[in-house]
Amino acid sequence: MSAGSTLAPRHRRWGTARIASTSVLYALLIALAIVYIYPFLIQVATSFKTDPDAASNPLGLVPHTFTTEAYTQLFLRSDFPTWFTNSVIVTIVVTAGRVFFNSLAGYALARLRFRGRNLVFAGLVAVMSVPTVVLLIPKFLVINTLGMYDSYAGMILPLLVDAAGVFIMKNFFESIPVSVEEQARIDGAGTFRVFWSVVLPMARPALITIVILSFQGSWNELAHFIVSTQSPELTTLTKGVAQLANGQLSQGRQYPLKLAAAIIMTIPVAVMFFVFQKRIMNSSDGAVKE
DSSP, rough: OOOOHHHHHHHHHHHHHHHHHHHHHHHHHHHHHHHHHHHHHHHHHHSSOHHHHHHOOOTTTOOOSSOHHHHHHHHHSSSHHHHHHHHHHHHHHHHHHHHHHHHHHHHHHHHHHTTHHHHHHHHHHHHHHSOOGGGGGHHHHHHTTTTOOOOOOOOHHHGGGOOHHHHHHHHEEEEOOOHHHHHHHHTTTOHHHIIIIHHHHHHHHHHHHHHHHHHHHHOOOOOHHHOOOOOGGGOOHHHHHHHHTSSSSSSSSOHHHHHHHHHHHHHHHHHHHHHGGGTTTTTTTTTTOO
């Protein structure tokens, strides 16, 4: 018997085993995808149902009576447009501020040598380890003392810098060779010019990561807005939808109304993530060619 005839059955067995293992893997992935996607599909379907239909058939994916009444009520007969506008204003300003200030602070910790630098970095790590809920009362006291309570300033200023963003930028700047900056300094560029014109363009992957995290964090922020505002005209989406879910702004269960609000709130973050997901911390971008 030749060696080729002996190897052929073995290759077929290996091929069959590989196909079987791949099939099992894909089956598990499909099952997990269904587990995660099915609740979202229920949410979308329920938002187009009537209240009786949602109560009698909560898990159905096909509405018995298709209606957009929930969305009409949200935009035309509620304060939802005000909530949405406030969230957009806060999110845009906070995202822009975090990109700028986190980059400055990260570059200072990565490149500048000053007294107390290690202490500042230790404090940064310590802030990251403190649960957010612990800081709510001190945050309220500071905002109230500075006269910023119940204003856009109180909503925005405390969120302009976050420890995690500074940490990410610091680590990324440290991965950029110092030789890149030395050439610019030889040409007479100052520290800020080197940062702005040379280093920052190379940090595009980290900046995109900061944009996504800042957008998502400020858009979904709730605890900070609870302690910094009380006026209805300053209510954000998270705060308004939370009140809506608790039944404070409506009568009855009104599942379609609540789920429609949740869907609209989810769309901007989902779009942001899917647009930029391939660019998150792509190490090949900004690499230095020797």
